[in-house]
Amino acid sequence: MYQFDWSSIPGALPYLWQGMLRTLQITGVAVVVGIVLGTLIAVARLSKSSILSNLAALYVSGFRSVPLVMVLLWFYLLVPQIISSLFGQPGLDIRLLSAFVAFALFEASYYAEIIRAGIQSVSSGQVSAGLALGMTSGQTMRLIVLPQAFRRMIPLLLTQAIILFQDTSLVYVIGLAEFFGVAYNTGNRDGTLVELLLFAGIVYFVICFAASMIVRSLQKKLVS
Amino acid sequence: MKNYVAAIIGLCLVAPAQRAWTADELTGTLKKIKDAGFISVGHRESSIPFSYYDDKNEVVGYSQDLVMMVVGAVKNRLNMPNLQVKLIPVTSQNRIPLIQNGTIDIESGSTTNNVERQQQVSFSDTMFIIATRLLVKKDSGIKDFPDLKGKNVVVTAGTTSERLIREMNEKNNMGMNIISAKDHGESFLTLQSGRASAFMLDDALLAGERAKARRPDEWVIVGTPQSKEAYGMMMRKGDDQFKKLVDETVAKAETSGQAAKLYQKWFQSPIPPKGLNLDLPLSDDMKELFKNPNDKAFQ
Amino acid sequence: MVSFVAGLDWNIFFQPAFDGSGTYLRFLLIGLAWTILLSVTAWILAFVIGSIVGVLRTFPGRLLPGLGAVYVELFRNVPLLVQLFLWYFVLPEIIPGLGTWFKQALNPLLQQFVSGVLCLGFFTAARVAEQVRSGINSLGRGQRGAGLALGLNLPQVYQLILLPVAYRIIIPPLTSEFLNIIKNSAVASTIGLAELSRQAQQLGEFTAHWYESFIAVTLLYGIINVTVMIVSQFVERVTRLPGYLGGRK
Numbered sequence: 001m002y003q004f005d006w007s008s009i010p011g012a013l014p015y016l017w018q019g020m021l022r023t024l025q026i027t028g029v030a031v032v033v034g035i036v037l038g039t040l041i042a043v044a045r046l047s048k049s050s051i052l053s054n055l056a057a058l059y060v061s062g063f064r065s066v067p068l069v070m071v072l073l074w075f076y077l078l079v080p081q082i083i084s085s086l087f088g089q090p091g092l093d094i095r096l097l098s099a100f101v102a103f104a105l106f107e108a109s110y111y112a113e114i115i116r117a118g119i120q121s122v123s124s125g126q127v128s129a130g131l132a133l134g135m136t137s138g139q140t141m142r143l144i145v146l147p148q149a150f151r152r153m154i155p156l157l158l159t160q161a162i163i164l165f166q167d168t169s170l171v172y173v174i175g176l177a178e179f180f181g182v183a184y185n186t187g188n189r190d191g192t193l194v195e196l197l198l199f200a201g202i203v204y205f206v207i208c209f210a211a212s213m214i215v216r217s218l219q220k221k222l223v224s
Numbered sequence: 225m226k227n228y229v230a231a232i233i234g235l236c237l238v239a240p241a242q243r244a245w246t247a248d249e250l251t252g253t254l255k256k257i258k259d260a261g262f263i264s265v266g267h268r269e270s271s272i273p274f275s276y277y278d279d280k281n282e283v284v285g286y287s288q289d290l291v292m293m294v295v296g297a298v299k300n301r302l303n304m305p306n307l308q309v310k311l312i313p314v315t316s317q318n319r320i321p322l323i324q325n326g327t328i329d330i331e332s333g334s335t336t337n338n339v340e341r342q343q344q345v346s347f348s349d350t351m352f353i354i355a356t357r358l359l360v361k362k363d364s365g366i367k368d369f370p371d372l373k374g375k376n377v378v379v380t381a382g383t384t385s386e387r388l389i390r391e392m393n394e395k396n397n398m399g400m401n402i403i404s405a406k407d408h409g410e411s412f413l414t415l416q417s418g419r420a421s422a423f424m425l426d427d428a429l430l431a432g433e434r435a436k437a438r439r440p441d442e443w444v445i446v447g448t449p450q451s452k453e454a455y456g457m458m459m460r461k462g463d464d465q466f467k468k469l470v471d472e473t474v475a476k477a478e479t480s481g482q483a484a485k486l487y488q489k490w491f492q493s494p495i496p497p498k499g500l501n502l503d504l505p506l507s508d509d510m511k512e513l514f515k516n517p518n519d520k521a522f523q
Numbered sequence: 524m525v526s527f528v529a530g531l532d533w534n535i536f537f538q539p540a541f542d543g544s545g546t547y548l549r550f551l552l553i554g555l556a557w558t559i560l561l562s563v564t565a566w567i568l569a570f571v572i573g574s575i576v577g578v579l580r581t582f583p584g585r586l587l588p589g590l591g592a593v594y595v596e597l598f599r600n601v602p603l604l605v606q607l608f609l610w611y612f613v614l615p616e617i618i619p620g621l622g623t624w625f626k627q628a629l630n631p632l633l634q635q636f637v638s639g640v641l642c643l644g645f646f647t648a649a650r651v652a653e654q655v656r657s658g659i660n661s662l663g664r665g666q667r668g669a670g671l672a673l674g675l676n677l678p679q680v681y682q683l684i685l686l687p688v689a690y691r692i693i694i695p696p697l698t699s700e701f702l703n704i705i706k707n708s709a710v711a712s713t714i715g716l717a718e719l720s721r722q723a724q725q726l727g728e729f730t731a732h733w734y735e736s737f738i739a740v741t742l743l744y745g746i747i748n749v750t751v752m753i754v755s756q757f758v759e760r761v762t763r764l765p766g767y768l769g770g771r772k
Contacts, residue, residue, distance in 0.1 A: 002619075005438075011279060012279075015281050018281075062745075065702075065706075065744055065745050065748035066741055066745070067705075067706040067707070067708075067744065068706070068709075069709040069712060069720050070709060070723070070737070070740065070744065073720070073723075073724065073737065074737055074741070076318070077321070077733055077734070077737065080327045081325055093312065094322070095313075166602035167602065167603075169602040169605060170602075170604055170710070173712070173713065174318075175269070175313060175315045175318075177269075177313075180604065180605065185270065185277065188270055188407075188409030188410070189270060189272075189276070189277065189279075189409070189436065189497060190436065190497065190498070191416070191437055193409075193413055193612060194612065194617065197605065197608050197612060198609070201601050201605045201606075201609055204600065204601050204602055204605060205597070205600045208600035208601070209600045212596075212599075212600065316728075317727070317728055320731070321733070344731065376631055381715070381724075381728070382728040387541060387729075390542050394543050401630055401631050403631040405715055406713060406715065413612065417612070417615065417616060417626055418623065418627055419626045419627075419631060419634065
């Protein structure tokens with residue numbers, strides 16, 4: 001029978017906590033940038049200009065056809081090159097910066113699809129009403145369509161954020177130590193990988209399960 | 225008259241260019257460090273005992289101590305006692321690109337100096353000399369490489385050992401199953417969990433991995449060395465000014481006995497995180513190196 | 524930009540690979556084959572388990588739907604990478620007997636493959652289950668009642684009435700789950716399985732031609748994606764139901 005050895009966890013808790021903060025940092029940046037950029041892409045996708053809507057479609061299908069692992073590796077290859085040619089020496093941890101950029105751009109393609117569906121769910125009567133009131137199409141989008149669409153989309157956007165929170169563990173492939181990376185490194189160093197992996201799994205489960213319960217009750221509230 | 229003017233103009237054009245060649249003018253990496261106000265040092269995360277995180281999440285190790293001496297020398301040279309040091313963890317996959325694109329100024333971990341890599345980066349005077357051997361379970365019956373016939377052998381992806389063992393497998397038709405793991409820790413786990421019968425790597429790193437085991441005395445390092453390798457610090461290619469400073473620092477540490485003290489600290493005394501002693505005697509190659517520091521590669 | 528493109532050296536794909544398996548082109552195609560084999564095998568597993576769990580969630584009573592819900596929550600709320608490491612590193616350690624057999628009797632490549640299939644299969648099954656459930660629920664209680672009134676028992680109602688219709692309705696979301704499994708299979712590179720993205724990294728590592736390698740592999744993923752979409756549109760057209768959204772009139 002396997003002899004569990006949990007002794008390396010208590011001492012590692014401060015670092016695991018730092019790792020968790022980093023995980024939340026990546027998630028936060030990707031959610032905010034992803035939603036802003038995703039909204040722009042969704043609006044571009046629905047615009048009458050065929051160039052804009054084709055470019056937006058290309059962006060979305062491009063990012064959605066490549067594994068996140070490859071996206072992370074790509075940006076880890078590209079970001080340092082671009083940064084050093086633009087700004088010279090980077091001031092920030094290059095892996096963190098690569099992760100920010102990769103997740104933000106990657107998530108934007110997923111958020112764009114959610115937001116597009118949200119916009120399309122607002123009835124066309126609302127748009128006509130806005131236009132009839134003398135608003136420009138930009139104003140109609142900003143003042144009438146988007147607020148309604150977002151209210152409807154909140155549960156989906158949050159669910160996507162939970163998925164994103166889990167996906168940040170993949171920065172493991174570029175060697176960035178967020179929560180999972182710290183857990184893995186600690187287990188690796190102390191020869192207690194089995195215990196640390198179980199611990200990480202439980203932590204992720206508790207957080208994501210609780211978060212999805214909250215989203216579900218929010219959803220019920222929004223429907224009723 | 226015309227010629228005279230041209231000569232003056234010519235002189236004016238040449239003069240600044242000439243100034244750049246005087247001894248004190250900073251060029252390349254040193255100038256970059258001075259301008260940026262910090263030096264970026266690449267380190268490894270789990271190359272025990274060369275460069276790794278201890279239980280306080282600080283970077284420690286033999287190579288780390290040496291590179292901090294280099295940082296000291298850079299501070300002196302630039303007259304910047306408060307020079308900031310940025311520690312950037314690197315992997316075997318990205319260390320060379322990161323040196324090349326300027327993300328890190330110097331890498332000090334467990335990187336082999338070989339002719340192939342010299343075309344991409346330059347290496348300092350050798351810090352350490354290793355031999356590639358095997359880590360096996362004491363009671364496994366494996367004494368040397370021929371005993372590996374038909375066995376599962378683990379190597380870390382991208383290492384010289386991976387190339388050597390695959391060549392050996394092809395050439396001698398040994399029927400080994402070669403597992404290439406992502407990092408040394410994963411390789412050792414593969415060995416420890418019984419998935420592989422042997423783990424091929426640099427002997428000093430094998431001693432470091434062994435120290436992580438629940439019962440280190442269950443594991444032994446065996447086998448005829450398949451290659452000797454010289455570890456050096458990596459820098460950008462063609463930066464003689466910086467390389468000279470680094471080489472001088474390393475050579476001074478080696479001839480003055482400081483490096484021998486570091487060797488004792490990291491290879492013959494208890495080290496973090498668990499306070500285990502790697503117990504690796506100083507090899508003849510290392511003794512020779514400490515007498516005559518050089519930057520020669522073995523392959 | 525121009526000089527960057529001109530600087531790429533595509534001949535690298537015709538040079539011999541470091542492991543003696545042939546050219547680097549062949550090396551990448553081996554990776555492609557593993558990616559497809561892994562995805563398809565895992566998909567079959569995901570489809571079977573996902574259907575069972577999804578059906579359980581629509582059963583009457585509390586126990587069986589509850590079990591289904593536990594399954595879905597468990598596999599949806601732990602990151603895929605963590606699940607993979609649990610399958611590959613942890614389970615063989617803590618299951619006595621079977622774990623040791625797995626580690627010692629199986630070829631290492633097979634161990635990686637089996638762990639990858641189980642991980643992707645069980646993970647995707649949770650998502651397939653949700654689709655199957657919503658497909659069945661979208662049919663309304665009338666169909667189930669009608670079936671039971673005709674004297675069919677519950678398994679027969681599912682087999683003959685509910686599932687055939689539900690599956691056709693959920694072909695589009697199932698297609699996107701299949702595309703997800705292909706993309707997610709890249710995670711298996713972390714345990715050393717020689718699938719496409721792993722080969723890309725190895726190629727970069729041993730030749731330092733990272734850009735050529737990544738561009739080629741990204742294009743290959745794109746080709747797989749487009750192929751799957753075309754096939755699924757064909758399947759959708761053939762199985763389309765009259766009377767449903769987008770169906771024949």
